Amino acid sequence: MSDMPAPAPAAEFWEARYRDAGRVWSGRPNELLVREVSDLAPGTALDLGCGEGGDAVWLASRGWRVTGVDISATALERAAGHAADAGVGGRIAWERHELGRSFPDGSFDLVSAHYLQSPVALDQQGILRSAARAVADHGTLLVVMHAAWPSWQTEPPFDAVFPTLEGVPAELALPDDEWTVRTMETVRRPSTSPEGVEGFRDDNVWRFQRA
Template identity: 60%
Template sequence: MDSTQQFWEDFYRDKDQVWSGKANPLLVREVAELTPGAALDLGCGEGGDAIWLTQRGWRVTAVDISDVALKRAAGHAAEAGADGIVWERHDLAKSFPEGSFDLVSAQFFHSPVAVDGERDKALRHASEAVAPGGTLIVAGHAGWPTWLEEPPHKDFHFPTPAEVLETLALADGWTVELQEVVTRDFPGPEGQQGTRSDNVLRVRRSA
């Protein structure tokens, strides 16, 4: 087990539950009107997005680097009656799921331990996995919460939608459907008032 996988195994092992279990709101907003098909959920964590997609008729392959996260996600899916999700462990800098997908989703695809270029490589693989007529959605934080005075990773860079688009280096045959920064209320753990902004990019491959 290399240091990157070890980081994420420890990240999930340290708590019984890390995330809310709900689907990411930006994914819900962007996918709600799409016709279900085959979906790829990158960095699936504890499975909230994969379960939500499955319950709405998508055939989901869900990927994470952490065995702990994948086992926990599979358990949550069983409890929710979300059958048929394919769970795969991948370090996306080294391997990638096979096949093509009508939807590829990378939600909050950040890592404080990623080596330079690894995220870019994984996102380019993500675009290559989109089937004709399919959609790629990349959502991520635009910065730290406004109430956070001392960020845990001061030099961490949050890519803008334009930077993500440049990273993807899409050839002809793609349409940029959305580039947006969304700001929402985001109170701190001690009730601090504040906001946090997120980026979302949605692109579609020509049929």
């Protein structure tokens, strides 16, 4: 068996991912964030894994005061530039954290965790439990995860375990007398491969409200 290189530490992996490429994401907010949050009254928000800032900028543009968190300094630099260009830089604080090792202080009216899934080590369960603890009274925890590879992905690039719709609530074990499930469903969205093959991808979405 040939020797395989050791997996890169998470910080090294994600910094290289952003540093060695141009813009990685579209700059637009995730559509499930827009769907689930548009009717909420603005307050304080925590965007976990904010990347280049598309979600944080959208939230700030709607009146939220946002803390955007990412592991990559390059991603945060781009996010700050995006916010400045959009005229909302004063409404967003950017913090670098390797989630699972450190976590932002404070409590928030909205904690959003979109696609905290990684080909390198990630304490997903521990991070989501920290996210739940950071939700203020009457606040919202929004979690969105890919439920499977895209339909056109015939050869997955790495082994992955996708969370099931029932699995995340079971792992979080949020007390029924403290939390209400507002959304728990699988959403199928169009997905196109880099080669232009049309298909779809399923995402799981959970929205919990603290009593």
